[in-house]
Amino acid sequence: MALPKINPTKTTAWKQLYEHYNTIKDQEMKTMFAADTNRVNTFSITWDDFYVDFSKNRINATTQKLLLQLASEIKLQEAINKQFSGCLINETEGRAVLHTALRTPKTTPVLVEGANVMPQIQTVKKKLERFSSQIINGQLTGYTNQPFTDVVNIGIGGSDLGPHMVVEALGYYKNHLQTHFVSNIDGDHVQETLKKFHPETTLFIIVSKSFVTQETLTNANTILAWFLNTAPKAAIAKHFVAVTANTKKAEAFGINPEYIFPMWNWVGGRFSLWSAVGLSICLALGYRNFEKLLSGANQMDIHFTTAPFEKNIPVTLALLSVWYNNFFEAESEAVIPYTQYLHRFVTYLQQGVMESNGKSVDRNGQPINYQTGTLVWGQPGTNAQHAFFQLLHQGTKLIPADFIGFAESLHGNKTHQDLLISNFCAQTEALMNGKTETEVQQELTAKGLCNKEIQAILPFKVFAGNKPTNTIFIKKLTPENLGKLIALYEHKIFVQGCVWNICSFDQFGVELGKQLATTILADVKNNTFTNHDASTTKILNFYLNK
Numbered sequence: 001m002a003l004p005k006i007n008p009t010k011t012t013a014w015k016q017l018y019e020h021y022n023t024i025k026d027q028e029m030k031t032m033f034a035a036d037t038n039r040v041n042t043f044s045i046t047w048d049d050f051y052v053d054f055s056k057n058r059i060n061a062t063t064q065k066l067l068l069q070l071a072s073e074i075k076l077q078e079a080i081n082k083q084f085s086g087c088l089i090n091e092t093e094g095r096a097v098l099h100t101a102l103r104t105p106k107t108t109p110v111l112v113e114g115a116n117v118m119p120q121i122q123t124v125k126k127k128l129e130r131f132s133s134q135i136i137n138g139q140l141t142g143y144t145n146q147p148f149t150d151v152v153n154i155g156i157g158g159s160d161l162g163p164h165m166v167v168e169a170l171g172y173y174k175n176h177l178q179t180h181f182v183s184n185i186d187g188d189h190v191q192e193t194l195k196k197f198h199p200e201t202t203l204f205i206i207v208s209k210s211f212v213t214q215e216t217l218t219n220a221n222t223i224l225a226w227f228l229n230t231a232p233k234a235a236i237a238k239h240f241v242a243v244t245a246n247t248k249k250a251e252a253f254g255i256n257p258e259y260i261f262p263m264w265n266w267v268g269g270r271f272s273l274w275s276a277v278g279l280s281i282c283l284a285l286g287y288r289n290f291e292k293l294l295s296g297a298n299q300m301d302i303h304f305t306t307a308p309f310e311k312n313i314p315v316t317l318a319l320l321s322v323w324y325n326n327f328f329e330a331e332s333e334a335v336i337p338y339t340q341y342l343h344r345f346v347t348y349l350q351q352g353v354m355e356s357n358g359k360s361v362d363r364n365g366q367p368i369n370y371q372t373g374t375l376v377w378g379q380p381g382t383n384a385q386h387a388f389f390q391l392l393h394q395g396t397k398l399i400p401a402d403f404i405g406f407a408e409s410l411h412g413n414k415t416h417q418d419l420l421i422s423n424f425c426a427q428t429e430a431l432m433n434g435k436t437e438t439e440v441q442q443e444l445t446a447k448g449l450c451n452k453e454i455q456a457i458l459p460f461k462v463f464a465g466n467k468p469t470n471t472i473f474i475k476k477l478t479p480e481n482l483g484k485l486i487a488l489y490e491h492k493i494f495v496q497g498c499v500w501n502i503c504s505f506d507q508f509g510v511e512l513g514k515q516l517a518t519t520i521l522a523d524v525k526n527n528t529f530t531n532h533d534a535s536t537t538k539i540l541n542f543y544l545n546k
């Protein structure tokens, strides 16, 4: 029931893509547009509220054919079927990968090792719905009988990034509850957050799939001590709830079992916002909006599992990313959302992409000799334009970029929206077309510069262009459309992991640092350390003023 284990570099498509790369690498996209009036129709997908234009890529019909052949040779369809049918595709941890079941309609059974998981999902969803509406409407109150005004999510990694991103992204739809997120072990993060609310009117959600994460438990204990400075012990039951797959540990922490929201080991942390980990989303936006988010994601799941690969958005974006990563040797890709609401989207994606696909052994445990996980970075446009776009336009690196935009402004300010969308379109056009010497010369001549002046400045004003971008244009930022967008990137990650023949669902790479931190903590407490390298020892000496 395992995923296929095919070395991509041994496929016929891979070898042909190499040869093809040599023929296309110096071709200009603008020339390709001029030669083919139908290019934009061939290389775009209209689906639902989404228009995805991937025509501004360094590809032609042969590239697309070979990338699709690669998908077929590595048995992508078989892998997708296995994921959605609950096979234990997270082999290194012996788990299914079924965050998609959390957004599947309740009438469709989803089996994990023969058992239908839908009833337990429904039970938790009902619990989330009841609890969140009782907090929002003031039926459940704090220990002094006042309604809750603030909610604090205490979690890190997947237990923070997803819900935090969604609550910010859908800020337009928020209710009166103020939401806060405490993640970092940095005590200053907790202390700064604690300034913002009162114990009598604040609900604390401890979110940890494992319920052993150092940061989360330390922060939870610090906040609990702060709470008990003014509140009686009996108040804990009303103010502290937990989301976890380890209910025993949550009970041992002192959480009222009635207020423990379970999740399951077949939901990976970085894909968990659809589970009870989304409790802060339910509280901030109301349960109906949470359901809309899930329903949007489910629509993308249906698209992903049923659309032919050449019209399949996640498959297309994944294969294009492989094209640049493995053939053009582009190391990173930028994601630029043209809405401030998505200001945490890239931070969220970084865990999904890099924790999943930052691997250097294949599914057989063999070292690999090709590039895997891309570096993902970015921030909202137009801010990004004034920060790092210089490097995109004129730097030495090839950085493919996804431009994500929403046609409708939520507050309806047309003046701003016209400006925003003009920038959104102008940047991808500029990145593709660049500016030739001749164009610069004409521009400067028109400004009245003499030839000597023009020649002195000319090289600095030329833009090579031919920089690839995808445009993901969506009608409106709604809970449904955000659900679709997040699910799109989740599936892109999965497809890339399949092509690279790596295990996308474990994260052993985060363990070593955690182990060493435990050793160092003991050393710091004892004020003695001998077992570290000279560099680390000197740094520790600096800390301990030795």
Ligand SMILES: O=P(O)(O)OC[C@H]1O[C@H](O)[C@H](O)[C@@H](O)[C@@H]1O
Binding pocket: 156, 157, 158, 159, 207, 208, 209, 210, 211, 212, 213, 216, 269, 270, 355, 507, 510
């Ligand atoms: O939810 P928790 O068990 O507390 O885990 C929180 C985070 O811990 C680690 O950093 C893992 O690498 C992440 O994948 C996970 O999201």
